[in-house]
Amino acid sequence: MVDYRSARRRSSPLSVTSNGNTTLPIVQKDDNRMEDEDDKKSAYQRFRPFLVFLDINRRIPYLYLIILGSIVMIQSYFQFNTSAPQTINTTPPIQTAKPLCVAMYENPNLSVSILQVYTEKYPTKRQVKSTSSLDQYKAIQKRKYHLPELEAFITEDCKPMHDWQIHSFPSCNKLHEADLAHNIIQSDFIRLINNGFFRDVWTIHDFDLEQTPRVLKTLRLDHDYIDRNYDRHRRDAVAMERLTASPYIVDIYGHCGNNGLFEYSNGGDIDHVLFTKYYRENPLQKYDRLRIAAQIANGIADAHYLDDKGRSTIAHTDITGGQFIFINGVFKLNDFNRARFIRWNPTKNESCGFKVGANRGDVSRNRRSCLLGLSNWNYSQFVSS
Amino acid sequence: MGNILYQLLSLNYYLFGDDTDDEAVQKLVIDGKRPQYREELGPKPDEIDQVFVEAMDMCYTHDPKERPSARKVADFLLASLSGIPYPHQNVTNNE
Numbered sequence: 001m002v003d004y005r006s007a008r009r010r011s012s013p014l015s016v017t018s019n020g021n022t023t024l025p026i027v028q029k030d031d032n033r034m035e036d037e038d039d040k041k042s043a044y045q046r047f048r049p050f051l052v053f054l055d056i057n058r059r060i061p062y063l064y065l066i067i068l069g070s071i072v073m074i075q076s077y078f079q080f081n082t083s084a085p086q087t088i089n090t091t092p093p094i095q096t097a098k099p100l101c102v103a104m105y106e107n108p109n110l111s112v113s114i115l116q117v118y119t120e121k122y123p124t125k126r127q128v129k130s131t132s133s134l135d136q137y138k139a140i141q142k143r144k145y146h147l148p149e150l151e152a153f154i155t156e157d158c159k160p161m162h163d164w165q166i167h168s169f170p171s172c173n174k175l176h177e178a179d180l181a182h183n184i185i186q187s188d189f190i191r192l193i194n195n196g197f198f199r200d201v202w203t204i205h206d207f208d209l210e211q212t213p214r215v216l217k218t219l220r221l222d223h224d225y226i227d228r229n230y231d232r233h234r235r236d237a238v239a240m241e242r243l244t245a246s247p248y249i250v251d252i253y254g255h256c257g258n259n260g261l262f263e264y265s266n267g268g269d270i271d272h273v274l275f276t277k278y279y280r281e282n283p284l285q286k287y288d289r290l291r292i293a294a295q296i297a298n299g300i301a302d303a304h305y306l307d308d309k310g311r312s313t314i315a316h317t318d319i320t321g322g323q324f325i326f327i328n329g330v331f332k333l334n335d336f337n338r339a340r341f342i343r344w345n346p347t348k349n350e351s352c353g354f355k356v357g358a359n360r361g362d363v364s365r366n367r368r369s370c371l372l373g374l375s376n377w378n379y380s381q382f383v384s385s
Numbered sequence: 386m387g388n389i390l391y392q393l394l395s396l397n398y399y400l401f402g403d404d405t406d407d408e409a410v411q412k413l414v415i416d417g418k419r420p421q422y423r424e425e426l427g428p429k430p431d432e433i434d435q436v437f438v439e440a441m442d443m444c445y446t447h448d449p450k451e452r453p454s455a456r457k458v459a460d461f462l463l464a465s466l467s468g469i470p471y472p473h474q475n476v477t478n479n480e
Contacts (some may be wrong), residue, residue, distance in 0.1 A: 132414055163468050270389065275398055286433045289393045293440065294466050297459035304455050321389050 157342035158352035161313050165341040168234045178206050219258035228254035232337045233258050239314050239336040248299035250334045267326025299333035315340045317356045387444030390418050394437040419445050436465040
């Protein structure tokens with residue numbers, strides 16, 4: 001048999017001797033050997049720089065250098081570690097126990113799926129122009145947005161004016177009875193309707209037999225379960241509970257930990273009534289706007305005149321048009337979670353001042369890596385208030 | 386509260402135009418600058434405008450010790466509301 005492929009490959013034609021023996025095998029072998037050597041040569045030439053580097057004999061000086069360098073580095077590392085003064089943390093680390101992610105049962109087969117409503121289905125409604133993420137990050141750094149630690153309420157100079165300012169009245173049973181295991185996207189019982197920077201807002205129809213809608217506000221997953229946030233919710237609940245008598249302030253129905261249960265509004269807020277497209281084209285009558293003004297003034301006055309005349313005990317500190325929501329014909333003051341309880345200085349016989357940090361505005365942060373428990377801050381969607 | 390009253394009256398979202406920065410607005414207000422609501426209303430403000438302007442004057446008082454309390458503003462607004470008759474639909478169509 002003649003290998004036609006190899007024959008074609010070789011440039012010389014097949015030579016057959018007269019006695020019938022072919023000289024083909026020998027020639028073929030030689031040719032093949034020659035070819036292999038050529039290949040090796042060319043490969044060697046091609047990869048010559050790498051082979052030179054791999055050659056141990058030539059690398060010996062480099063090896064010395066590398067070993068010396070690594071020894072110096074290791075020594076300096078250990079020296080740095082040992083010589084650095086050991087700082088001892090006097091303050092205990094903040095306990096931030098919080099769920100890594102929220103799962104829900106999607107179908108009767110109990111297949112659990114991770115709740116991604118934070119990002120895709122319900123982005124924050126308040127979105128203003130956003131520039132590049134780095135600029136926003138710098139802006140945050142520049143304006144010194146930081147989470148201030150919880151200050152001591154009672155100091156040497158300043159004392160609380162009333163007992164309720166330092167107390168909490170949780171009604172956890174009421175909240176624990178609520179069945180939250182519904183499909184949040186389709187269920188009529190519970191639905192995620194809105195969110196601010198601080199909390200998510202849900203409607204729940206489950207709290208009484210009449211199924212009147214209520215609003216449940218829960219801390220967003222991005223925030224930590226720290227004392228500061230617990231105290232914000234406590235202040236929110238206590239202030240609203242104190243002001244239940246006022247018809248110009250939203251009522252509260254329950255409070256537990258970082259959650260609160262409030263009146264439901266389907267009429268929007270003042271910003272909605274003034275600045276949405278429909279109302280820009282058909283503005284309210286001036287008389288109605290004056291009525292709204294009177295309602296606002298009454299809400300703020302009720303908050304300031306809770307106990308004694310001339311001694312305010314609550315400061316809302318976050319009065320905007322968006323904080324007055326329309327319930328039963330009245331725009332009621334809402335959201336006391338930034339409120340401050342005002343203390344009294346007995347020696348000077350005046351009320352103590354308080355500090356309010358800059359409002360951070362709304363930052364929507366994606367939690368794509370919910371399963372890993374990493375909280376990704378998405379600064380590109382930073383929103384200035 | 387004065388800011389919301391200004392928004393209610395003028396239907397402007399921003400106090401000093403939408404170009405000014407938040408921090409700039411803070412500085413302006415601390416320096417005593419206020420939105421120009423009197424000038425925006427024109428020469429002949431009507432009854433409701435007058436009420437708004439007086440209430441805003443109360444809220445925008447610069448000295449916190451002289452600034453009237455929210456209760457006073459609320460009482461003033463309620464009292465003046467009861468004095469103004471509810472406008473009928475025919476009258477306010479031109480607004």
